[in-house]
Structure formats: C-alpha cells, structure tokens
Amino acid sequence: MTDITPRAAPGRTRARLLRRALASDIFYSWRRSPVTVIASVVALALILMAVLAPWIAPYDPFNPASLNLMEGFTPPASESAFTGNYFLMGTDNQGRDVLSTIMYGSRISLFVGFSATVLSILIGVSLGLAAGYNGGAVDSTIMRVADVQLSFPAILIALLIFGVARGVIPPNRQESMAVWVLILAIGLANWAQFARTVRGATMVERQKDYVSAAKIMGVHPALILLRHILPNVTGPVLVIGTIGLALAIIEEATLSYLGVGVPPTQPSLGTLIRIGQQFLFSGEWWILFFPGVTLVLLALSVNLLGDWLRDALNPKLR
C-alpha cells in the first residue's frame, strides 16, 4: 500500500511512469507484433521527415530563385549533366528535387489529413454524445443525417463541399484558403463513423449507475457527458481516428490528384502524383514513382497501426 504516494519527486515519477509504460499490456502487444513495430518505425520516419522538411531537405523546391530549368528530368541517383548537383530521387520537369518535394508534400498531406481527422472527431464525437445521451428526436435526426451521408462515398461529399466553397470564396483568396477548404471538406465527409461509434458507446455508458449517481447529485448533463461519459468512449475513437487518418490522407491525395485540392504552388503528395503522371509515358517514371510509394507507405503504416490498436484495446481478443 505504500508504493502509491501522491506526491513523489518529479524525476522518480517520470522513471516510474516509463517503467510502468514498458511493463504495460499495450507495450507488450506492440513488441510482440513485428508488423506493428515496422509500421511504427516507417510512420515515425515519414512523420519526422515531413515535420523537419525545412531543415533537412537537400533543396528548397519552392523557391523559384534556386530552381534551374537546366536540371530538369535528371534521373534518380545521378548528378545533373549541366550543374553537377546530385539528386537522389531525380528531378521533375522544372528541375525540382523529387526527394525535397516529397518531404514538403508529405508535410502538407499529413497536415491536411491530421487536421481533417481532428475536425471529424470533434464533430462526430460531439454529435454522437448528444445523440446517444438524449435519444429520441435528437438521436433520430442526427443519425438519419449520418446514415444518408454514409450512403455516399466520402470523396463525393468532399467534392461537393469543395465545389460549394469554390463558389463562396472570392477568386483572389481561393489559393490561400485552399488548404483550409480541403480540411473542412474532408473533415465534414468523415464525421459520421465517429458519431455512430460514440453514440453506441454512449448509449451503453449512460445506463450505468455512475451516471445515475451523478444525476442524483444534480450534475449538469453537459458535465456528465464531458467528465463521465467522454473518458469512457475514447478507446474506440482512438482506433477509428487512426484508421481515419490514413483514409483522410488518401482522400486528400485523391482530391489533389483530381486537381481540386491544394494549388500546385504548395503541392501535396496527390499533386505530385498528378504532375508525375504526365511524364510516365515519356519514360521519366521517378517523378510519379517516389511520391506514390511514399503515399502508400504512409497510408499503409498508419492503417496497420490502427489495426493493431483496435486489437490491443479490445479486451475480447486478449
């Protein structure tokens, strides 16, 4: 009983927390699955590469001053015939280093994917909590909207929202707003899964007696939802959030590939693939290949992490 002291020295607490994390079930199941370990390493490497792009990228691909058209179409792992600069993954038609554009591109892809997922979670969790806790008309209204939305492909809804935003935003601001519109479109297209899951979990939790106990005390329903129910429904949200992140990244790439996503001045992985596709048949395969592989690796590793998390957090599979 003496090993739990509420106010231990901060250093010791950190050491104990680390020790406890290393001894936990979650860590054990992580270590036991080689696929998951590899997926984590790949995802972490890609995320670090994206975040640190401005500092570690070999070239600055979006500074017109540093671009040299003479360096265009340099094949991978070779030096430019004209300037002698070395390009690991080659260059595109404008002489931009493909490796650097990928680094900056994943930065945008990840930022859009992550923000859109956070937006979906915010909307989905709030509506799911409201629907599950109140039931009745509130529940029916929210869930019917979700059902209708789920019956369309998410990409179609994102396209619709994107199109409407195009019409609303004045043309001179469209380029600067593009990323935010993209986040909004993908975020609004994906909230329904979160709402469904949270609604189900909420309906289970609200029947439990700890909620009754709080009601008897006259705790405000908003506080009951926030403090009591929300912490008990976050497990599944974490799982579908991770898988949703992979989905959002792919959706962003799809939209950008279709040409309705981010502008070419700040290309994401999808934009890079679209640009690269133009040169596929003329033999410059690397312009398409490397962004494509990066996108696959990113989406796959995040998805595998989500799968693992689902199994690790599901007590029935232990």
Added chain:
Amino acid sequence: MSDILLETRNLTRRFDVSAPWLNRKLEGKEKAYVKAVTDVSFSVRRGETFALVGESGSGKSTIARMIVGLLEPTAGDITFDGRSLVEGLRGREARRLRRRFQMIFQDPLASLNPRWRVTDIVAEPLRVFERRQGDRARRARVGELLTLVGLSPEDGAKFPHQFSGGQRQRIAIARALAARPDFIVCDEPTSALDVSVQAQILNLMKDLQAEFGLTYVFISHNLQVVRHMANQIGVLYLGRLAEVNDAEALFANPRHPYTRMLLEAVPDIEMTGRPRKRVEGEIPSPIDPPPGCPFHPRCPLANERCRVEVPPLLDGVACHAVHEGRA
C-alpha cells in the same frame, strides 16, 4: 419537525412498452404499458430503516429510482421533509434538497466511473455541493471518508478495478456520505457481493446510521438481510404493497399469505429435515396482470371476490381473506 422524513402517496409508475407507431397501426395493436408500481403509499421515520422486499419484477428498484428523482412518477406524490419532490424541483431549493439524499447501488463496479481515481469519485458530491471548498480541504475530507468506511487514505490514488467487490461498495458508501446527507436509498447494496462480505458491509451501514442519524430506504430480495437491517418492512408484490409492518411484528406474525409464503421459504438451520411448504408459481407478467388481487393465482385462500376486486391496504395488509377474518 415531524418524525416522518419521507412519505409516498399512491405512487404509480407505468412504462410504455408499445410497439412503434407504424407497427401498431398496421398490426392493429393497442398501446401496451407495464404497470411497474401501483398505488404504493408508505412513510419512513427519521433515523430508521424502511425495507422494501419483493421478488424480481415487483417494482422495488422503480420505487427507489422515483424517490431519488431518476424516474418521474406517473401519478402520486413523494414528500421529503414536508416538501413535495414531484412538483419539479428547481434552482437553489433543488440543490439544498438534493444534497440531503443519496443512493447506493447494487453493482459497485458499475456505480463507480472506471476512468476516475477513487479520490475524484468520493469528492464528486463535494465538488457539486461545496463549491467553495479548497482542494486541500477536499482532499482531507476524502481521506477522512475513506478511513471512515474502513479503507486507507492512500487508496484514493487507485482506480476502482484495483479493489475487491466489498471494497468497491465501501467506496460507493464513502461517496454517498461525502456531502453529509441524512437520507440514503440503498438498492440491493449487498446482493452483488460474496456472502462473507455482505455482513461486513451491512454492519458498516448500521454503524454509520447510528453515528450520523441516517435514514435508509433499503431494497432487497433477501429476507435475512432485511431482518438484520430494517425497522419497518414493506412487502411488494407485482408493484403493489401486500403488507407493511414493523420488522419484528412482520417476522413474528406474517399476515398476508404472500408474506407467509416468503417466510416459509427462508431456509432455517433449526428446521433442517422438516418438510417445507414450497413457493408455488411465479410472479405474473406486469404487462397483463391478473384482475382483482394480483396474488390470487398463487393464493391458497383466494375466493371469488379476490378474482374481481383489488384489495386496499387496510391496517397494513392488502388481503381480502385477512380483512374478512378468514386467515
């Protein structure tokens, strides 16, 4: 100050269990209701324990939930210390009344939030009712409460799943006591516990009652537990009170045929080997209750009148046979 703390008058609760509107119209069905509780009137004296006993489905928990305000009565009234609880409690008055009553639940694992530390669980009523209290004072009070129920203040840093069933129920009791209530509804507080632990919890509840002058409404299906705890007992059958009496009188001299049947069914060490009368039949469905006295299909004394007329609760018994002097 009257000596009655809580009183219910003709408390009634129906649940709508009808099929959805469209199904009803297409299949030509009527609306269906479960009469969970019908015309239940009793009063609880200050500082005493009033026990409600009955089989599953007899409406015990529904009454408990109506008293603490989790369910609204369909009809009837509940008065607490002279004030009606049914006519919409609002604002400051509601807060003042609410802090005076608490509830202890059957399953302590479900009644404690699994994601909260014990300190936060026990402090929840303090946070609701004593907003001005500082963090340090609150922590001290939680330690005090944990000690009071036989746990240690260090246990506050743990989570509910790290305790045994009996310890969890102690935590629930500590939470119930936190805001110093004077009335606690206990909904089968020991039925989820091991027999060896039940007595400990019951004794703890009795000690606390003596120490703080608590009034309990104690709900149980276990007559031995009730005998140990209660001053007054109400026997419920199919949502109606069959008999209400002082605990001793009820055990010494059960009057309603149903009460007699229940008492005969209690295993007794001194009765070993002697033939016992079996409890016959099962409690009927409350959706389609029998006409007349709800107990008549199982009653050895039932006659024509019992099959038609609902017996009123007169002098603590609701039975035609007793009223007529046949029993």
